[in-house]
Amino acid sequence: MKFKLLDVVVLERDEPEHELKAGDTGTIVELYEPDGLEVEFLNGTGDTQAVLTLDTNGVRHLNENDILAVRSVNAA
Numbered sequence: 001m002k003f004k005l006l007d008v009v010v011l012e013r014d015e016p017e018h019e020l021k022a023g024d025t026g027t028i029v030e031l032y033e034p035d036g037l038e039v040e041f042l043n044g045t046g047d048t049q050a051v052l053t054l055d056t057n058g059v060r061h062l063n064e065n066d067i068l069a070v071r072s073v074n075a076a
Contacts, residue, residue, distance in 0.1 A: 009059035018050035019073040
C-alpha cells in the first residue's frame, strides 16, 4: 500500500537519539520522491517529540491488529 500525506505510521526501528522506539506512531507530514517520508512524532500532549526524514522501509502502516500504548521519555 502506498503512503499518503497524513497517514499514521509505525516506526520499524529504534531511533535512540530522538528517544523513539520501534512501535511508536507518527504522522506523515511530507512525501519525497521516490521513497522518502518526513514523519512527525508527538508526545501525549501534542508537542513535537521529533520530525524525522525516513525511507519507506523505516515505517509501516498502522493496522487493525495494532494496540496503541503509552510510555514515558526523558524530559528534555
